[in-house]
Amino acid sequence: MIIAGNILMVIGGVFLLLGGFGVLRMPDVFNRIQAGTKATTLGAFSLILGVGFVHPQWLLKLILIIVFIAITNPVGSSVLARAAYKKGAYQYKKEGEERSEVK
Amino acid sequence: MKKGISTFLALWAIWILIAGFNVTEIILGGAVALILAFIVSKYVNYSFGFSIVLGALKFVFVYIPVFIYKLVIANLDMAYRVLSPKMPINPGIVKVPTEIKNDFGKLVLANSITLTPGTLSLDVEDGHVLVHWVNVKGSTEEEYKKEISKDFDKILGGIIK
Incomplete structure (x- = not known):
C-alpha cells in the first residue's frame, strides 16, 4: 500500500514536470494552456491519490479534493483560453498550412 | 418536504465526508444539517428522486x-x-x-x-x-x-x- 502510494506520487511528479516542459516549449498561448491543464490535472490526481494510499484515514477527504480539482481546473483553463481567443491572441500555424478560421 | 429531505441528505453527506466517520461527528452533523435544511429548503429548487x-x-x-x-x-x-x-x-x-x-x-x-x-x-x-x-x-x-x-x-x- 505504501509502496503503491509512493509510486503514484512519483508518477504525479513526473506528469507535473512534463507539464512544466510543455508550458516552456509550446509555441502559442492555446497550446501552452493545453499542456498545462492536462498535465497538472492528472499529476495532481495521482499525487493526491498517492498521499491517500500512504495515509488511508485521509482518503475520503482527498477524494473530495480530487473532485473539486476535476470540476474547477478545466473551467479555469477554458475561461483563460476563451479570453485569449476573444482578444485575438496569436495562433501558431504549421508552416505552409492554410486553414479557414472559425469566426 | 422533499426539498428539505434532499437538502438535509446533501448537507449531511458533505459534513461526513469532510469531518470523517466518528459517532459524535455524525450526530452533531445530523443535527446541524437538520436545522440548516429547515432554514434553507425554501430557497433551493432541486430534489432527489429515484431517477x-x-x-x-x-x-x-x-x-x-x-x-x-x-x-x-x-x-x-x-x-x-x-x-x-x-x-x-x-x-x-x-x-x-x-x-x-x-x-x-x-x-x-x-x-x-x-x-x-x-x-x-x-x-x-x-x-x-x-x-x-x-x-x-x-x-x-x-x-x-x-x-x-x-x-x-x-x-x-x-x-x-
Whole structure:
C-alpha cells in the first residue's frame, strides 16, 4: 500500500514536470494552456491519490479534493483560453498550412 | 418536504465526508444539517428522486472509467508531443456540434473535452462547442465530432436528459 502510494506520487511528479516542459516549449498561448491543464490535472490526481494510499484515514477527504480539482481546473483553463481567443491572441500555424478560421 | 429531505441528505453527506466517520461527528452533523435544511429548503429548487440516484450511479460507474482512461491517454499524448524534438503539432480552432441541451450536461461535456487528448474547449454556444485542437484531422463538423466528442455525447445523452 505504501509502496503503491509512493509510486503514484512519483508518477504525479513526473506528469507535473512534463507539464512544466510543455508550458516552456509550446509555441502559442492555446497550446501552452493545453499542456498545462492536462498535465497538472492528472499529476495532481495521482499525487493526491498517492498521499491517500500512504495515509488511508485521509482518503475520503482527498477524494473530495480530487473532485473539486476535476470540476474547477478545466473551467479555469477554458475561461483563460476563451479570453485569449476573444482578444485575438496569436495562433501558431504549421508552416505552409492554410486553414479557414472559425469566426 | 422533499426539498428539505434532499437538502438535509446533501448537507449531511458533505459534513461526513469532510469531518470523517466518528459517532459524535455524525450526530452533531445530523443535527446541524437538520436545522440548516429547515432554514434553507425554501430557497433551493432541486430534489432527489429515484431517477437522480440512478443517474448518479450510472455517472460514476459508466462515465468516470471512460473519463479516467481518456485522461491518461491525453497525458501520454501530451507527453509525447512535448518531449519529441520536432513537436508534431498542427493546431487550429474548430466547431463541434452537440445534442446536449441541459446546462449541467454542457458543463460536463466541455470539461471532458478539455481533459481529453489534444483538445481544449473555448466557448459553448447553442448546439456548438468551440474547440482548440492540437492536431486537427478531417475537415467537416461531423468528422470533428467523431474524433472529439462522440463517446462523451453518447454517454452523457443517456444519463442527463
